[in-house]
Amino acid sequence: MRHLLRRAGTGLAILGLVVTVLGTFLPWLHSGSVLRNSYEAADLVRRLLELDSGVGGALLLVWPGVGPVAALCVAGYLVGFPRVSAVANLVFSAITGAVGVFASVHADDGGSLVGISWTGPVTVLVGAVLALLGAIGVLVGAPGPFTQGRNSEQHRGTVRP
Template identity: 40%
Template sequence: MWQAPPVRSLLPRITAGTSAAGIVLIVLGTFLDWTRSGSVYRDSYQSIGVLKALDFVEGTALTVLLDVWMAIVPVATVAVIVYAFGLRRNAAGLLSALSVVTGTVSVVAAIRVSGGEASLGIAGTGPTVTLTGSVLALLGATGVLVRPRPGEAARVGRQT
């Protein structure tokens, strides 16, 4: 008779799947609508381009955040590659940092979503999807980081 595997043995797959879904949603969310100007919607990268072109952020601390935001896709790609090479904790640490940055920006933007009557403002789709992905990715990465390394539990049991 078939028995379901214990949850402990499924945990690595669950955390990897949660992290993967989070990465996909983070990246996808950055390409969805973030700002609205009249009937024109712009993704986060187009919005950053407008801010930089108009020199609204030049010489401020926000410039660093915008530069970090432009690195989301490369950082997510590196995290996936590092995970594929078996360095799961390193990938989880990188993904945690990415999730904190994208989640913080997304939650601020999601709070600032303007109503349908405003012709200029924050659109809700991109920030909401990115925030959802950030939460999922952070949950998955946390699961990887708090789980004992393979064989570590057995060593700890012998020492006591």
């Protein structure tokens, strides 16, 4: 049962990571008829508000790393480091999900001249939730310290001295 949960969690986590990254390329900001993805919007906000320090500035500065970090998590799942990938995925999903929530809450219906679009942020949020649930499934389904090798035999009392 744990093996099935771990495999399903891995699949869901990878799907969520892919959806998260795809969401960063969808519209996040609209100004007139121009749509900007999250990378263009982050750069624009950073330059306009001169956010080069603080938490907001740091987040805007590292935002282009979303794709590479997600790719590292996927690679970790695929090459046999599911626990490490799941823990990294939890942190990654918490951050991208929070950004998605913040932008989604501030999104408008397009009636204003300049505003936040809901398409990209909501897609990132959905992807982050899927990735988060998948990572939890991987961690819950991962074998514990007493389920492999000699330790499991000692735990069950089947090893004779």
